Structures are given as C-alpha cells and as structure tokens.
Amino acid sequence: MTQHSTLPAGHEDPNQFALLGQRRFAPFFWTQFSGAANDNLFKFAFTVMVTYQIQVAWLPPALAGLVIGALFILPFLLFSATSGQLADKYDKRRLIVFVKRLEMAIMAIAAWGFFSQNVPVLLACTFLMGLHSTLFGPVKFAYMPQVLTERELTGGNGMVEMGTFVAILLGNVAGGLIIAVPEIGAHHVGFACVGLAIAGRVVSGYIPSLPPTDPGLTINWNPFTETWRNLKLAHENIVVFRSLLGISWMWFFGAVFLSQFPSFAKEVLHGNEQVASLLLVVFSVGIGIGSLLCEVLSRRHVEIGLVPLGAIGMSVFAVDLYFASRALPPSEIMGIGAFLAEGAHWRVMLDLGLLALFAGLYSVPMYALIQMRAQPTHRARIIAANNILNALFMIASSLIAGALLGAGFSVPQIFLFTGLANAVVAAYIFLLVPEYLLRFVAWVLSRFVYRFKVQGDEYLPAQGAAILACNHVSFVDAVLLMAASPRPIYFVMDHRIFRVPVLGWLFRLAKAIPIAPYKEDAATYEAAFERATQVLREGDLLAIFPEGGITQDGQLQEFKGGIMKILDRARDEGIEAPVIPMALTNLWGSFFSRVERGTAMVRPFRRGMFSRVGLNVGAPVAPREVQPERLRAQVAQLLQA
Template sequence: MTQHNGTTVPTAAAPAHGGPDEPNQFALLRQRRFAPFFWTQFSGAANDNLFKFAFTVMVTYQISVSWLEPAMAGIVIGALFILPFLLFSATAGQLTDKFEKTTLIRVVKNLEIVIMAIAAWGFVVANVPVLLACVFLMGMHSTFFGPVKFAYLPQVLNDRELTGGNGMVEMGTFVAILLGNVVGGLLVALPQVGHASVAIACIALAVAGRAVAQFIPRAPATDPGLKINWNPVTETCRNLRLAHGNIVVFRSLLGISWMWFFGAVFLSNFPAFAKEVLHGNEQVASLLLVVFSVGVGTGSLLCEKLSHRQVEIGLVPLGALGMTVFAVDLYFASRALPAPVGGIYTLGSFLAQPAHWRAMGDLLLLSLCAGLYSVPMYALIQLRSAPTHRARIIAANNIMNALFMIASALIAGALLKSGFSIPQIFLIVGLANAVVAGYIFLLMPEYLLRFIAWVLTRIVYRFKVTGEQNIPSEGPAVLVANHVSFVDAVLLMAASPRPIRFIMDSRIFQVPVLGWLFRLAKCIPVAPQKDDPVTYQRAFDEAAKVLREGDLLGIFPEGGITRDGQLQPFKGGVMKILEQAQADGVDTPVVPMALTNLWGSFFSRIEKKGAMTHPFRRGMFNRVGLNVGEPVPAAQVTPALLQERVAGLLARG
C-alpha cells in the first residue's frame, strides 16, 4: 500500500482483493473484482463495433451519398470516432485519477444508452449526418472509459496477474470487435428489417452493459485532491510532459501508438479491400474482421503462457517482426486475384478458392503478432506508472493513439487519392513498421535485450525459475549469483520483471557479440584494483548510483566463471557496495540466487576447454534453472553468509 494525500491506495504489488494470485488468466473470470468489469468493457466494445461496422456497410453497399465515397467511408468513420480521444482524453485522465472509478464507469454506460437511442433513430430513417454525429459521441464515450479501464486493472490485480489480465481484456476487446462486426454486418444486410434490427441490437447491448456494471466493486480514487484543469490544450501538454518524465513509459506509449496506426490502416480499409480487391460481398468483409479479431485475441492470450506470468516485453520485438513479415506477404498474396464469374463472391464461394487462404493466413498471423506486441507494452505502462498518475498516463497514451490513428486515416486517404491500391498501402505500412520498430528498439534496448533473453531461455535452454517472488518489485536491491557461464546475466534478466544493471569483469566485454550485448544492457565493467584502479573505482561509483535511483544491481561475487562447476569463494566487493549504499541512506537488501545445471553447457568453461567451442555440447533445449532465495537485510550480510545461502540454493537442484 502507498500513501498519497492521506489516502491509502492499493498498489499493483498489493492488490485490493488481498488474496493470492490466480493460477491462470481464465480463473479471473470467476472473480468479482474482474468478471463484471470484463463483461462491461466487452459489451461496450461490441456495441462500438456493431454500430460502426453496420454504418460502414450501409454507406459502402446499400445507400449512395454523394459527399461520402464508399472507398472513403471506413476511413472517415474511423477518424471521426478517434477525434474525441484527441479532444477529451486529458480531461478523462484527470477525472479517473480524482474520482472513484466504478461510479465513472456507470456514468459512462448511462451516456452510452442515450447515444444508442439517437443512433437507433438514425438507422431507422437512414440519416447519415445523425449517424456520423453518433460516431463522434461514441468516440467520446470510449474516450472517458479508456483511462478507467487501464487504471482499474493495476488496482485489483497483482504484478503476476497483470499480463494475464491485460491479455484477457485485449482478447475480450477483439472478440467483442469480432462479434460486433459480424452481427452488425449480418443484421444490416437483412432485407427490409436490417436497419431496425441494428437499432434494437445497439440499444440492447448498451442496457446490458449498464446492468452488469452495477456489480463492479468500488475502486478508490488514487488522487482525490487533484484540481481539474478543464483546458484540454494545456492539460494535454501537461499529460504528455508527465508521460515523458518516465522515458521507458513514454517510449512504450510511442510503440503502442504506432501499433494503433498500423492496425487502423487495416481495419478501416477492410470493407473496401473486401469489395475491390477480394471481390467479396458484405459477408467477406465480415470474415476479414473475424480473422483479424481471432488473431489478436489468440496473440493476447498467448502472452501469459509465453511470458511465464510476468511482464515479458521480450515478446514485443517478436510481434513487430511478425507484423512486418505477414503484412508484406499479404501484399503479394492479394495481387491479381481473379474476379468471380458472377461479379462478386459470396462467403462460400470465396472460401472455396485456395488463393484466398494465403491472404487469410497472413491476416491471421499478422493480427496474432499484433497481440504479442501490444499486451506486454500495456502491462509495462501500468506496472511502471505511479498509481497517483496512472490514469493521466493512460490519457496521454490515448491522446498519442488518437494522433497516430488520425494520421493513419489522412495518410491512407492521401495514398488512395494518389492512385495507390489498398494492397500497396498494406505493403508500405508493413515496411514502415520494420523501420519504426527498429528505431524504437534502438532507443529502448531493454526490449531487444529481453527478446534475446526470451529466445535464450526458451530455445537454447528450458529455463525454470523458482522463488521469483523474492525479487523485489520496487526499490533498490543487490542480486548475487554464482557465475557459471557467459550468459548468466542474460538468464537473470529473463527471470526479473525489472531491468538489472550488472557489474561484470571488464574482459567479458571483449567477447564477440556478448560484449556488444552487455554494453547495450549498460553493464558496468570492473577490473582488479591493482590492475586498473580507475575502472575499479568507477564501477563502485556507478553501482552506488544504480542503488540511489532505486534500481536492481546484479553481481557475481566469485569474481570469475567457474571452470569445475564448484562454487568459488565469494569476494568482498558486495560489502563495499553496501557500505556506500548505507552512507547514501539507501536501504538495500541482498537477494541470493543460484543458477543450476548450467555448467557443462555450450556457454560454460570446462576445465582446460574454452567456452563456446563445442556447439552441440549437451544439445539444445537443455534444462537449466534459477533458484531465488529470500532477501537478506543489509545489516546481516557477509560474503560467507551469502556463499552459504547460494550453496543452499544450489543443493535444491
């Protein structure tokens, strides 16, 4: 728990429910702290998309509006829905931090009922201006719900549930998109009663969402003393500056915003892509949304399994790579597809063509990779944002998302007007994704490092961690481990939900590839005092700075990699680090850790044989482990005690 303005606020590490974390993400659906919230956001997302897609299909296929071309309908509707995020997100973030979140959710759901009643009339009389106004109002409804949604989760879920909870919400959102678009497309296509059926469905979903919102438990305000700044321009600038104060969070916001730019290009062009490129009817347009939604939902659910229930940002580069590969292949798969004899494919005749399955496969895998890309970023932002400012950080995210999505609409529209085909636009965006993702990962090496660690611990090794809850989720700590191989630091990175700065023998930086990797990770080189006193002292000064800033410091007290697999005597460097931390007034626990079954593998030294000289030594997928012990208070630490603790952890196997 943390204190702010005299109010006790639940933190992610100590969720409001106070119980143990659930065994898997699906178990959360049996919990009142999560289930009513999940179904509330699910109904809202379904309603948004049922309404928008039915409207898009109506102006694309069914009625002719001189000032809204069918090819531009999806882009215009998408941009109009996003505009309120740009205008009102700053206000929405403040309201979420200041007021109790469940009350806000219920007010927003009341607003949804009113908007859908107006939209129902617009559908019955086929009034396009009224429906466009409702698109804007539903965008405003979603603007005020967004910060509540992502600020609520860290208050009721702990760190180990956060990735799974976000995965469930992301999956639910895209399943809702799937159902909303499918139902909207099917209902609007019904002869004579289509528009009235859409109207009834929109009102029914809004009422259902409001009913289930009544069961969401209270979520206290995190900053009740906040004074609301109603000027959206100055508050938007303030929110962006607030987000920029944490550079990791800010650059993650940029990454998420790019993902929405990327996704918006595909989603807004699906109706026209289905009609003009795939030569399909309304059902084929709905199929594209089905495939896309299933892919994102599957990728979102896979995140918890692939991340071992921690916030694993190493999945982000994997997702980015897949987004580019399959977007580019979608371009090649959709070139020069033959038109049907009858002029347009029905759903059955479309699926009967083998050439279409490649395009559907690309779309499925592209969207799956988008799920792998987005969920860890959302979880990272929630985990590393201050609870008192979390909703305003989410609001800053929504503002940036809106800017990127409006830009995507403008750029896609300009490219269409310039004569580019929709497949060519997909190709351009896929190639741009590679450039943008590469730039983000160079700015934030932590993503790339965690990806390398993720690959190493799931492909080169089968890595099992026990006692990971002993790694502090916040505040400074020194992590000490036995030194078995050249990749020990990478394995420890994979086990920790937070970045670790390592003190390492300066000679390891001369190892090809690994040296570059450790420099990228900002590891701290150290040399014996008698050989290089300047490097020696600089290492301890940098270590003191790491702890003062509240971060994790990793050291290998043996001073070198073992050649016989036995634990070597611990040296006294850790005491010098703790003495400096005490002088700085920093309370620094020490966490003992033991790497097991790693000696004898490719990256370890074996007696007179060098490391990395026998590629198939012990084979691939070698089972290795990490046992993490309970933290030792700084006042009790001695090298002998730490060696004893690490030896005890090694004995566990």
C-alpha cells in the same frame, strides 16, 4: 504493485481464464466487452444504413464511413487529457458506472435517430459514443494494475485485448445483420443498442470500488495545455514514452489493414461483402489468439521480449501477404464458398491471421509494461496521452494510405510498404530502447537454447531497490537473470567480459557496469561503486557476482568483499536495499561455461539442444545481516535445492 483486497484467499495469481470467475476482474471485463460491442454495432449499422438504405445528398455513401470514423475519433483528441485526470482523481468504479449511464442516455437518443432515420442525430450520437469511449479508455487500463499482480497483468491485458477484438467483430457482424432486416431493421438496431447499454450498466454495478490514486489533483479543463502536460509526464520515463509510441505505431499498422479490407476483398480477391467480413473475422481471431498466447509465452510475467518477436512476425507476414495477393487472376465477384474453394486464398488468410497474431504478441506486453512502470498517481493520464497518440497515428495512417492510393499504389503494394515500414520503425524503437532487444535475446536463450526453470521468483521484488547476489558459472549468466526478472537489472561485471564478441556488445547495450581490480584500474574500480550506488538510489535492481569471476571448475568460489562496500555506501545514503541470494543450477558443462582447458564456446552442441538449467531464488536478506561467508552459504544451499 498493489493487489486489491477482493483477491480470494488461496487464489493468488490465477491464470487468465480463471480471472473471469473473480469479482475483481469479471464485471470489469464484461463491462468493457459490452461497450466495445455496442460502439461497433452502432457505427456499422449506421454506416450500412447511410450507404445502402437511405440517400442523403450532403453525405454521399463514399464519404459516410470516413465521416463516421472521424467523428468517433475526434473526442479522443479533444477530451483524453480531461478523462485521464478524472480517472486519477476519482474512484474508478464510480467513473465506470457514470460512463455506463451516459451510454444508456446516448443510445436512447440513437434509438430515436434510427427509428426516425435522422442522420444528424445519429452523427451527433457517433461523436457522443466516441466521448463515451474516451472517458472509459484511461479508466480501463489504469484499473487493471490496481487489481492484478505483476504475474497476472500480462494475462489480464491479453484477456481484455482478446475480448475487445471479439466484441468489435460481434458488434460489426450483428450491426450488419440486424440493419439488413427489411423495413424494421433500423428499429431493431435501436433496441439492440439500448439493450447492450443497459446490460453494461447492470454488470458495472458489480465492479469493486477502488481508492483514487491522486485524490488531491486539481482538474485542468484546458485540453491543449493538459495534453502537453500529459505527454511531458509520460516523457519523464523514457521507456514508457517510447512504448507509447510503439503502441501507437501498432494502431497505425492495424488501421491500414482494417481500412483496406473492403477494397482488398473486392478489387484484389474478387470477393463480395461476405469475403470482406471473413477477412475481419480472420484478423480479429488472430489478434485474440496472439493476445491470449502472451501469458503462456511470458511464463506469466510482463515479458517485453515478446515485442520484437511480434514486430518480426508483423513484417514477415505483411510482406508475404503482398506476394500472396499480387498475382491473383482476374475473376468475377465470388461469394464466400467460391472464395474458400481456391487454394491461393488460404495463403492470404493464413498471412492475415498470423500477421494479426503477432500484432497481439507485440501490443499486450507493451500495455502491461506501461501499466507496471508508470507512476500510479498519474497512470491514467499517461494512458490518456497514449490514446491521443493512437488517434493521431490512426489519422496519419488514413492520410498516408489515401496518398499512396492517389499516387497509384495498389492495395497489396500498400501492405508491402506498411510491412517494410514496420521493420524500420521497430528497429528504430528497439535501438532507442535496448531493453526490448535485450529481453528478446534473453527470452530466446531461456526457451530455445536452454529449458530454463525459475524457482522462488516470488522473492524478486516488483518494485524498489534490491541487490541480486548470484553464483557465476558462464558467460550468459546475466542474460539468464534478465530472463527471470520482469524488471530491468543493472549488472556489475568483470571488465574483461566486455571484450567477448557479441556478448560484450549486449552487455554494453544493457548498461552493465564494468569493474576492474583497484590495482589494475583504480578509476574503473571507483566508478563501478559509484554507479552501483546510483542504481540503488534510483530504486532499481543491481546484480553482482560476488565470486568476482566465472568459475574455472564448476565449484562455488569464495565471495569477495565488494558487496559489503556497496551496502556500506548505500547505507551512508540512507538506502536499505535487501540482498536476494540466487543460484544458477546445471549450467556448468554447457557451451557457455569453461569446461575444457578453461575455455568456453568451443563445442556448440556439447550438451545438445534444450538442456535443462535453472535459477533458484532465496528469501531476501536484510542488509545489516549480510556477510560474505554467510551469503555464500545461502547460495550454496540454493544450489542443492
């Protein structure tokens, strides 16, 4: 992970709000904010105009929203592949400035369309604004990993996600209010769109230049073959590819709810247009809060353990939304005041807000994971592949929701169906990519069973092979190390621990490497060292407990020579993997450690809930300087820190 040179001295890894005071992030944030606001101001004002103000025989009001939405999404399918290549090949600032100039030209044409109430011109501008967003999308998500560190990436994505939904909300509200001004509303919409485009262009000029990640790339202008190539690129890293599918599912899920707000407000809640707008406000605020919470809950790392938590919340509150809204009594259409006076409606809003909050917890870590794990040379193309999948899933959501309505489903029943489908899809994804589930278990253990504090986590490498050498105190040491590292860790573990109920299943799911004494099982012994070498060869993190087993008395035991054999094998292949000493502290005496008669897990609340435990991480040691005795002394020193 590279960090841009504009990072001020003494301001490493600021929190997400502090990023708004830094040039590397603030101009970019306000550029994307103004663009999202302009998209939605334009689209909503145009939709209201053709629905309520002018009559167009060939575009009936019932179809207007569908046609405008389809025209806006179409460029994502046609041009995402090309835009991903451009973002990888050229300076991202240069591309962003070009996109903002294009927006100014489009909005100038749109202003004339609003002045003259020319629907074909405005439909063309809808398509062009979709093109504008298509070009900006890959640049936006590929820009952040180049200027933010791993510790800032979750917070930066949270800010962008929050800003996008706030901009969508403000754009929709402003578009509806301005177009409703009698006689001159359309003129004011045109001026507002041009003004926002100019503001976006001005602020984009302050974005710092970034070197292209693949300047030698030859552009393939065929969108179909390039789309297929992008999907194949993404599929090379299976965790990244399935995360793309997970994000696309979130857009499917969200599109179902957003598309049904007008009919849900009118037919189920018996509210007017203001009530429909209130639902959008609640949903947007929920997404924004969830997105901002990610940095706090992840302790400023890319924490994909939040994704299962988000998926659970999305399903729980989607299902409860069905129960909260299915039996509301018939009523006359009411305004926002009468709507808020009914207590039953507050449960509906709470469900909707919490559903959106958990959707924010679900999506932000996935975006950050893709940015961190994708190869920098084709990161933008993978984001482009994600945009294509998002568009396809959103189209599918419209078709499926329409089919369900045609089959006689009510809107609450569609919400119930979507919530249950989300549970099935999430479970499927987490079984396909067990890292999500493992990180969720680690996240829960390190926050709700223990109060887990990590010191020296800056020594954990963001990329490249390394060996983590830690003392062995309990049956959950590996789970706590997972919680401390933003990257997956492969553990070399005593084969007997795989027989422990539940934990054994978790370690098999984590692809931990079983090892047995040579005299007991020579094949398992040799296979463990071969697999450990392969982990380092592939540039991943390998963890080993050099004591060879869990301590029986809480004291640091003698370090065995297995780590030297791993280093020798790696060196024979030209792999120079540093060794990072680590010490788990205050874990002895807890439920998972052997305290009484050499047994563990016999008294669940031996030390109560939320007992303090820690991990102290030391500076990396060059492989040629590693000796078992010296490494043991370094771990012993960390135990006293």
